[in-house]
Amino acid sequence: MLDLSVIILTYNEEIHIRRCLENIKDIAKDIYIIDSFSTDRTLEIAKEYGAHILQNKWENQQAKQFNWGLEHAPIRTKWILRLDADEYLLPELICELEQKMPALPENVSGVVFKRRHYFLNKWMKRGIYPVRLLRLFRYGKAICESRLMDEHIQLQEGESVDFEYDFVDHNLNNLSWFCHKHVDYAVRDAAELLNMELNLWGNDLDDKKLGKQATHKRKIKSRYSRLPLFWRSFFYFVYRYFLKGGFLDGKEGFLWHFLQGWWFKALADAKVFEIKQICGTDKLKIKKYLSDVYGLGS
Incomplete structure (x- = not known):
């Protein structure tokens, strides 16, 4: 298990949340669900995996909700991974994390992954792939920039490095x-x-x-x-x-x-x-x- 906490924002994500949690349960010490008062089975499923659940009113901005989670979650790990409920890590990326994360130098505060999109259950290999996003960072070294769209994790100090393998954005809604x-x-x-x-x-x-x-x-x-x-x-x-x-x-x-x-x-x-x-x-x-x-x- 890695010295890693995962933060997931949720609102009525029962269609995705089990897949996401099953994917990360063996590598993360802690999983934090920052929930906007879901009314479906999202929290029931999250509790099955021992996730820590915090609830906060949605204020129409992902960055604000994520940064609220960073501030209020009782994080006790060196590293934080941001995931959406409809995302998951490929097995190759999990292996890469297990091999490389413990050896990252102190001046590295963030890690960039490649994101692949699935649409209608098919990988969209061309057009915009690969999208590279900084999703893994040292606790206290980054926040989510305040934007209405396309918000990114913003390092406050240190450098970032690129990993080779992908995580997947695969939404199951119609x-x-x-x-x-x-x-x-x-x-x-x-x-x-x-x-x-x-x-x-x-x-x-x-x-x-x-x-x-x-x-x-x-x-x-x-x-x-x-x-x-x-x-x-x-x-x-x-x-x-x-x-x-x-x-x-x-x-x-x-x-x-x-x-x-x-x-x-x-x-x-x-x-x-x-x-x-x-x-x-x-x-x-x-x-x-x-x-x-x-x-x-x-």
Whole structure:
């Protein structure tokens, strides 16, 4: 067993939580469930695995909930792993953790993994894979950056290293759930795009404390935010589906890149267009609108 605690945010995750806990139970000393008052069997299942359960009201931001967990969980290990309930580690990554973690030098505070997405039960090998994310870090050396979308673990000190093997994002919900989730994400993405364009809330992020790919992705999105509305979502789909080979992943690949790479991005642009119709480019009006209508703010 590793000197490791795992933090998992949950709300009605009975469809995923057993798979996630079964995956990590033999490597983690402690598992902390930070729950937003689930009404299904999530907590019942978590108790079967001896997980520590803390409950906190959801305030419309993953980063805030995760950082609350970091502050309130009675953590007693050197390392912390952030996982979502619909994620799990591949056996190769578990072996890599067992072999490499105990020997990491003190100046290494974070570890970057590759994430692979499964969509309709198929691995989306092309288009955006591999996504590299810093998910493992020394306790007290990192927090989750405060963003509405695409929040990353941000090191406060030390360096990060890359591991070779993957963890998996494999959501088991149906397409209706997927589309509803991305309607909500589109509003958040629109707010982030407006922030990049108009500096609604500012950005005190030190990108040097993120992983290399996360920093690169942030710069790409900044350039994306300056491209013409709607054309940019089309270009993004063409890049993923044709230039990066997404079309090679069959019907599932088409649906993945169309829905997540074009429809979702076009919907975010539509929200930007709508908000500007209502508020113009007045920053105070936009911030008030996002807060009053969608409960978003920073």
